[in-house]
Amino acid sequence: MSDPIDRTGLRPRFWERVPMQKLTPKEWEALCDGCGKCCLNKLEDADTGEVVFTRIACRLLDDDTCRCGNYDCRKAIVPECVVLTPKNIADIAYWMPASCAYRRLWEGKPLLDWHPLVSGDAESVHRAGVSVRGWTLPEFDIPLEEWEDHIIEEEL
Template identity: 75%
Template structure:
């Protein structure tokens, strides 16, 4: 399957994201909510006084900038212990620092998915075509000292 091919919907109930509570989704349905934007893999800075979160262009060392997917998804926690594994159980605690366009956050907040989301459009590439992914503009974290992450803050994300 190439990025422009239709997404695979085997094992997914029709429009499940509109009807099934997040906590009742199957593992396959939960994983299919990810639009493949790569934004959650950007390093973030949080102001300890205000809890305001700023996204940076600095990406996790495992992010494949060409596909916007984790290069080692199945073993990411082993390689990057600080990686957050999103689950229905911890979503309430983490939703505030998820990207505003993230399907998990949208559904948690009771909002619909965007038309460019692959589950809606039927094609994985629409997230990139809509300019909603980090494809091609990140900087790997091993190239930037943590002291310099502020220089890479993204204003609109």
């Protein structure tokens, strides 16, 4: 017998019971907490592999909603955009924010209390102060050679 699906199309507390590889597309998308951190440009040290985040956002990030402004066509508009899937999470998780639900579940950690799936409120991520709402810089406004000047400390 399969799990019941509620009116949202999601199985109850699926993130605690269903392996990532067996999530429905709707459940996979629901894991996104809407923080916008994955849309921040990152710098990776070629020698050490260390990844740091900058305040510089992808050209498609909507700073108010912390969502992609053209999600369905993002890869065509921004070819370097990485589309996260259950198949590539193992290769990509290291540069996802430590608070990211995809990364946390892949690492065997629970979702944090402010995650909308736990709180039941899409605004909880913003109230908790873990989203990028209101403080990003547009990538076309900052010359690439100045990106290091905009490194941030990534926090939970």
